[in-house]
Amino acid sequence: MTGTFYVTTPIYYPNDKPHIGHAYTTIMADVLARWHRLLGDDVFFLTGTDEHGLKLQRAAEKAGKDPKAFVDEMALFFKKYWSLLNIGYSRFIRTTDEDHVETVKKALTKIYKKGLIYKGVYRGWYCTSCEKFYGEGEYLEKNGQRFCPIHLKPLEWVEEETYFLKLSIYTEKILRLLESKDIVYPREYAREIISKLRKEGLKDLSITRPKNRVYWGVEAPWDPNHTIYVWVDALLNYLTGIGWG
Numbered sequence: 001m002t003g004t005f006y007v008t009t010p011i012y013y014p015n016d017k018p019h020i021g022h023a024y025t026t027i028m029a030d031v032l033a034r035w036h037r038l039l040g041d042d043v044f045f046l047t048g049t050d051e052h053g054l055k056l057q058r059a060a061e062k063a064g065k066d067p068k069a070f071v072d073e074m075a076l077f078f079k080k081y082w083s084l085l086n087i088g089y090s091r092f093i094r095t096t097d098e099d100h101v102e103t104v105k106k107a108l109t110k111i112y113k114k115g116l117i118y119k120g121v122y123r124g125w126y127c128t129s130c131e132k133f134y135g136e137g138e139y140l141e142k143n144g145q146r147f148c149p150i151h152l153k154p155l156e157w158v159e160e161e162t163y164f165l166k167l168s169i170y171t172e173k174i175l176r177l178l179e180s181k182d183i184v185y186p187r188e189y190a191r192e193i194i195s196k197l198r199k200e201g202l203k204d205l206s207i208t209r210p211k212n213r214v215y216w217g218v219e220a221p222w223d224p225n226h227t228i229y230v231w232v233d234a235l236l237n238y239l240t241g242i243g244w245g
């Protein structure tokens, strides 16, 4: 094999201590990393913690702690557990790591300068546990009330200023990629995405939160009153991990 074999777990939400599900995924990645090392491959194995966002802000508040102190403490639990399981990761990344915060700012600045981000208002039914808005057909309805399909908790109606990423203009490009290249497998998942994209296309994505509601995040480089939505921040960790930026 040429190049480095790169394997990563999802990075974990440290709102609580790790459980058996975290261990399962991490051991799977470790097995894969060890196998490739046996084959003589150069291996980079990434794991870590996804430390920003409203859910952690609230978990810290509930624990009566500053969010940074709270995640510092929780990240240690993850490291301790992986050491008990003898997990041979190459890097334990934390989204509060300085180099990751720089990656997020650099990536978003690049996108902003291309004119792909604009200001708007987001209105919708919001689940604070998912940190996600739910549209019609996505939430559950009972006695005129709307509930999160995952947490089964009542949704809150939220209207707020946000910045959107012009994701909708990429529908065709992503369709062409998925149809011409084998980049998502098992293949049935690629087909599932293709059919969803053909039917619904992509919607522009809300990528910031007002800082007065969600202060625990990476500040938007172009507007200090906004923080970057935790999912956008978190997923970029896979780039930070391989030294992008």
Ligand SMILES: [Zn+2]
Binding pocket: 127, 128, 129, 130, 131, 148, 149, 150, 151, 152
């Ligand atoms: Zn939810």
